[in-house]
Amino acid sequence: MTRMMTAIGALLIAGTAQAQDGDALLAMSWDEIVETARGGEVNIFMWGGADTINAYVSDYIGGILADEYDITLNRVPLADTAEAVNIVLGEVEAGAGMDDGAVDMIWINGENFRTMKQGDLVWCGYVDKLPNASLVDFENPAIANDFGVPVEGCEVPWSRVQFAFAHDTARTPEPPRSIPELLDWIEANPGRFTYPAPPDFTGAAFVRHVFTHAAGGADALVGPFDQEKFDAVAADTWEILNGIEPHLWREGVTYPTSITQLQQMFANQEVDLFFTYDPAEIGTAVENGIFPETAMSYGLSDGTLANTNYMAIPVNAANKAAALVTQNLLLSGEAQLEKAQPEIWGAAAVIEPSRASAEVQEGFATLERHPSVVPVEELGQAALPELTPDWTRAIEDGWIRNVGN
Amino acid sequence: MAGSATSAIEVIGRGHPWLSLAPALCVIAVLFGGGLVLGLAGSFGMGRGGAGVDAWIAVLSEGRVWRSLGLSLWIAFASTALACLIGLGAALLLRRRFPGQGLARLLFQINLTIPHAVGALGILWLLSQSGFVSRLSAGAGLIDGPAGFPALTQDRFAIGIIAHYVWKEVPFIGLILLANMQSLGDDPESAARSLGASPFAAMRLVLLPLLMPALIRAGAIVFAFSFGAWEVPVLLGQSAPVALPVLAWQRFTDPDLATRPEAMAIAMLIALVAALLIRVAMVRR
Amino acid sequence: MSARWRLVLGLMLVVASMAPLLPLGLWSVARGWYFPQILPATWTLEPWARALSPRSDIPEAFVTTTAIALAAAALSLVLGIPAGRALGLYRFRGKALVELALLAPVIVPGIAVGLGIHGVFLRLGLTNSALGVVLVHLVPTLPYVVFVMSGVFANYDAAAEAQARSLGARPLQVLWHVMLPAIAPGVAVAGLFAFLVSWSQYILTLTIGGGRVVTLPLLLYAQAGAGRNDQAGVLAVLSLAPGLVILALVARRITGRGVMIGGAG
Numbered sequence: 001m002t003r004m005m006t007a008i009g010a011l012l013i014a015g016t017a018q019a020q021d022g023d024a025l026l027a028m029s030w031d032e033i034v035e036t037a038r039g040g041e042v043n044i045f046m047w048g049g050a051d052t053i054n055a056y057v058s059d060y061i062g063g064i065l066a067d068e069y070d071i072t073l074n075r076v077p078l079a080d081t082a083e084a085v086n087i088v089l090g091e092v093e094a095g096a097g098m099d100d101g102a103v104d105m106i107w108i109n110g111e112n113f114r115t116m117k118q119g120d121l122v123w124c125g126y127v128d129k130l131p132n133a134s135l136v137d138f139e140n141p142a143i144a145n146d147f148g149v150p151v152e153g154c155e156v157p158w159s160r161v162q163f164a165f166a167h168d169t170a171r172t173p174e175p176p177r178s179i180p181e182l183l184d185w186i187e188a189n190p191g192r193f194t195y196p197a198p199p200d201f202t203g204a205a206f207v208r209h210v211f212t213h214a215a216g217g218a219d220a221l222v223g224p225f226d227q228e229k230f231d232a233v234a235a236d237t238w239e240i241l242n243g244i245e246p247h248l249w250r251e252g253v254t255y256p257t258s259i260t261q262l263q264q265m266f267a268n269q270e271v272d273l274f275f276t277y278d279p280a281e282i283g284t285a286v287e288n289g290i291f292p293e294t295a296m297s298y299g300l301s302d303g304t305l306a307n308t309n310y311m312a313i314p315v316n317a318a319n320k321a322a323a324l325v326t327q328n329l330l331l332s333g334e335a336q337l338e339k340a341q342p343e344i345w346g347a348a349a350v351i352e353p354s355r356a357s358a359e360v361q362e363g364f365a366t367l368e369r370h371p372s373v374v375p376v377e378e379l380g381q382a383a384l385p386e387l388t389p390d391w392t393r394a395i396e397d398g399w400i401r402n403v404g405n
Numbered sequence: 406m407a408g409s410a411t412s413a414i415e416v417i418g419r420g421h422p423w424l425s426l427a428p429a430l431c432v433i434a435v436l437f438g439g440g441l442v443l444g445l446a447g448s449f450g451m452g453r454g455g456a457g458v459d460a461w462i463a464v465l466s467e468g469r470v471w472r473s474l475g476l477s478l479w480i481a482f483a484s485t486a487l488a489c490l491i492g493l494g495a496a497l498l499l500r501r502r503f504p505g506q507g508l509a510r511l512l513f514q515i516n517l518t519i520p521h522a523v524g525a526l527g528i529l530w531l532l533s534q535s536g537f538v539s540r541l542s543a544g545a546g547l548i549d550g551p552a553g554f555p556a557l558t559q560d561r562f563a564i565g566i567i568a569h570y571v572w573k574e575v576p577f578i579g580l581i582l583l584a585n586m587q588s589l590g591d592d593p594e595s596a597a598r599s600l601g602a603s604p605f606a607a608m609r610l611v612l613l614p615l616l617m618p619a620l621i622r623a624g625a626i627v628f629a630f631s632f633g634a635w636e637v638p639v640l641l642g643q644s645a646p647v648a649l650p651v652l653a654w655q656r657f658t659d660p661d662l663a664t665r666p667e668a669m670a671i672a673m674l675i676a677l678v679a680a681l682l683i684r685v686a687m688v689r690r
Numbered sequence: 691m692s693a694r695w696r697l698v699l700g701l702m703l704v705v706a707s708m709a710p711l712l713p714l715g716l717w718s719v720a721r722g723w724y725f726p727q728i729l730p731a732t733w734t735l736e737p738w739a740r741a742l743s744p745r746s747d748i749p750e751a752f753v754t755t756t757a758i759a760l761a762a763a764a765l766s767l768v769l770g771i772p773a774g775r776a777l778g779l780y781r782f783r784g785k786a787l788v789e790l791a792l793l794a795p796v797i798v799p800g801i802a803v804g805l806g807i808h809g810v811f812l813r814l815g816l817t818n819s820a821l822g823v824v825l826v827h828l829v830p831t832l833p834y835v836v837f838v839m840s841g842v843f844a845n846y847d848a849a850a851e852a853q854a855r856s857l858g859a860r861p862l863q864v865l866w867h868v869m870l871p872a873i874a875p876g877v878a879v880a881g882l883f884a885f886l887v888s889w890s891q892y893i894l895t896l897t898i899g900g901g902r903v904v905t906l907p908l909l910l911y912a913q914a915g916a917g918r919n920d921q922a923g924v925l926a927v928l929s930l931a932p933g934l935v936i937l938a939l940v941a942r943r944i945t946g947r948g949v950m951i952g953g954a955g
Contacts, residue, residue, distance in 0.1 A: 043902075045901065048912055050916060055745065058745075059745065074902075076901045076902055077908075077912055078901050079911060079912055079915055083658055083900070084901070085660065086657070087818070087901075090812050090817070091812065094809070094813055102817070102900060110660075114660075115660045115661065119662065191552050197644035197645065199655065249552075254559060254643040255643075256559070256644065257639075257642065257644050257647075258915065260915055260916065260917045261559070263917045264535075264917055264919075265551075267722075267724045267917075268534075268724045268725040269550065269551065269726075270725070289721040289722030289732070290722065290918075290919075292722070400469075400645070404645050405645055422777075422780040422782050423776075423782075425775055426772070426773045428768075428772065429769045429770060429772070429773035429832060430773070430788065430792070432828055433791060433795065433829070435810070436803075436810065436825065436829050437803055437807075437829050439806070440804070440806035440810055441798070442806065443806035443807075443810055444802065444803060444806025444809075447805070447806065447809065498696055498699050498703070501696060502693075503696035503700065504693065505697060505701075506700065509700040509701075509704055511937070512707060512708065513703060513707060514937060515707060515708075515933065515937060518930075518933025518934070518936065518937055519711075520929050521892075522890070522910050522911060523714065523910070523926045523929045523930065527709075527710025527712075527713060530710075530713035530714065530717065530919075531712070535724070535725035536713070537728075539725070540725055543725070544726065544728045550725075550726075551725055572706070572707070572710065629796065629797045633798070633799020633802060635801050635893050650799065653801055653805070657805055668805060669805055672801055672802040672803075672805050672806070673802065675799050676798045680794075680797060680798060
């Protein structure tokens with residue numbers, strides 16, 4: 001009870017924390033940064049929809065921060081990452097003091113990162129300061145580019161995810177394993193498939209798979225946005241998607257509004273296929289009783305999109321030193337290994353295990369996986385690079401205008 | 406402490422009415438008025454360098470906005486009409502004594518205290534194609550699977566949304582009417598009946614006109630709420646068109662910050678339409 | 691209509707009122723309850739154990755929600771009672787305009803002003819704090835309190851105060867011994883409904899609290915949005931609690947005059 005009252009008290013005075021100047025921090029050594037951070041707090045704003053992820057951050061990361069650095073980690077759950085971007089933007093627009101923002105760190109990627117980078121809302125140029133950054137291969141284009149946007153030291157990678165489908169082996173033993181097979185399957189199984197309407201994140205990713213298929217492969221879409229190419233591919237894409245519409249759930253008159261609605265429909269046997277941008281979620285859903293144990297995730301033979309997600313520090317963050325210490329901890333071999341454990345989260349690491357300690361290497365070598373989750377290696381054999389935000393935005397808008405009306 | 410207590414008494418005790426009104430008016434002016442003014446300014450792109458009507462032109466020339474407006478108007482009109490009708494029936498039912506009347510009245514009020522989010526989730530799990538009623542139907546052999554059950558949530562006609570508002574607001578309307586009936590007493594109707602009017606005519610010609618002002622006031626509140634609420638259509642609505650408040654929120658949280666003035670413009674449109682329609686209803690009375 | 695018909699119709703009304711609560715309650719004690727199971731195949735108290743465990747956000751959110759709703763209700767009463775008294779007892783120029791201004795927040799949807807209020811609060815440094823959330827909850831709660839209290843004061847005999855004063859009572863004594871007892875039932879109803887309206891807020895809490903102020907409705911949408919129906923069920927049942935308690939306490943009183951309120955929370 002007292003603890004809760006203190007928490008409410010802390011909320012009431014939030015925002016008055018000691019300001020920290022980014023440039024001054026960059027001039028310090030790592031040890032000095034750690035000393036500056038000691039005894040402070042860090043406010044991490046992140047999507048809060050999964051207990052496993054929440055527990056990993058609050059308990060495991062928060063525990064180490066408290067024990068070793070005396071830093072208090074406040075995890076702020078979001079329904080949508082854009083909310084955090086909006087908070088930072090609002091603060092910067094209102095001209096609030098430069099170093100007393102409420103947000104110290106955001107779990108982010110894609111268009112939200114692009115918005116922050118273009119709007120000078122994100123703090124850059126500190127990555128070299130993090131000792132554990134040496135574990136990351138920043139030459140890897142999949143890490144150096146966030147949905148095609150060069151990262152350029154403005155955020156630090158956290159996990160890799162790759163899109164995967166899921167079926168119930170008891171109900172649909174032979175699911176379609178490529179986009180063309182899926183399109184045929186939909187026609188043969190009317191009413192048993194649908195996808196969430198963009199701007200839902202996962203629904204938009206599904207549409208990008210069809211778009212990539214219509215373009216004849218991912219290689220055709222690499223690089224900056226090209227209106228002519230877009231117009232040509234988009235016309236085919238809308239034709240395909242409008243063509244399958246009569247065979248979709250509710251004849252395509254309406255679409256699920258969120259990936260959660262599709263998840264519930266899959267669980268309730270309203271549709272036969274599910275998909276997710278984080279295959280570990282299938283294992284979690286089985287553990288939580290949402291999906292039956294016969295639910296199984298799988299990849300596509302023509303590849304599925306993969307992306308990296310990151311942690312970014314807003315330019316006006318009040319606790320930049322503590323945020324740096326936290327980012328360094330997130331990149332440590334031990335923390336990345338813990339995160340990869342199936343019962344913890346099952347998220348793929350962004351570090352090169354070969355650069356980590358022997359114990360960590362051993363841990364990654366003997367990592368088990370949830371029986372319902374497709375192995376990372378199997379999925380990774382056909383990973384497609386994500387399109388740049390200009391492409392994804394144009395595809396979303398085009399879908400809404402041409403398909404989803 | 407003593408000083409502030411005395412001044413509080415002056416305000417409450419005697420004083421000029423304006424003195425007593427000032428604190429409440431100030432709070433509403435700053436929070437509500439300030440919010441409206443800044444929302445309006447935001448819709449004209451102020452506070453981000455330029456000022457212009459771009460967002461308004463974009464919003465008003467967009468077919469999606471008009472379809473959303475149409476949907477929200479349909480939701481509000483249908484919910485208000487049904488809630489008023491059923492609320493009136495419930496009030497007429499509950500004003501006379503019958504066994505269990507006290508308990509019925511008590512249970513009838515529970516909905517008033519339930520948050521909209523809770524009610525909407527309950528309606529979703531009750532009426533969706535794989536919800537409780539659908540499962541009962543499947544258990545009784547009436548349908549083969551979820552697809553056999555009619556689409557009552559996330560559907561084209563916003564049935565789920567309307568069902569929620571009716572469910573939630575019938576007790577609101579009903580209790581206001583009950584209170585009014587109690588203060589009117591039986592006299593007006595019994596007078597009409599003693600002059601030879603049938604019970605139905607007495608109700609329609611005597612009681613109903615007397616209840617009308619309260620019914621319109623309560624209906625206006627229901628209309629405004631069901632027109633502008635985000636919590637319910639976001640759970641129970643379909644993908645397109647979405648209710649106008651959902652569209653405003655989508656634009657407000659869009660990663661592309663250029664859409665924020667549009668969000669503000671849609672929000673102002675919601676305020677404008679709600680205020681206008683209610684003004685019309687009040688004047689017609 | 692015969693009493694029997696009234697009983698049947700009354701029963702239908704009650705069943706329709708209660709029906710949506712049934713799946714909420716069932717989910718809070720179920721695991722993996724999906725089509726075509728009519729009742730959960732697995733009954734379990736695990737959702738409750740998890741919700742009440744030290745790791746859970748729910749107990750703290752319960753306290754936060756209660757504290758915010760108490761503060762918002764108290765503030766609305768402090769501001770709303772004098773305003774209601776002025777509107778109920780006096781006739782003055784511009785009264786209709788004042789009534790309109792104070793009723794406007796009920797008519798103009800919350801989302802329309804919420805986005806703008808966010809800008810106001812940013813400038814005042816009130817975003818992301820419980821204090822800011824309490825203040826923004828006044829927008830929906832204050833109008834209800836003002837109008838309940840103006841109704842109460844319209845039936846209030848101010849002459850009793852003059853009488854007490856002429857007998858030598860001091861202002862504080864008049865307030866305490868004359869006015870308060872007369873308006874107490876109305877104050878209770880207004881306060882309880884202000885509490886419930888604040889308790890139910892989502893969009894204003896999210897916009898102004900910026901996710902830092904975690905209340906039960908925020909957790910409810912988060913869990914429902916993540917497909918954790920069992921946790922959402924627990925949160926839904928918990929969200930019902932104060933309403934049920936209040937209703938039980940004031941069951942008799944509420945059927946009286948004080949029902950000009952509620953509903954559009």
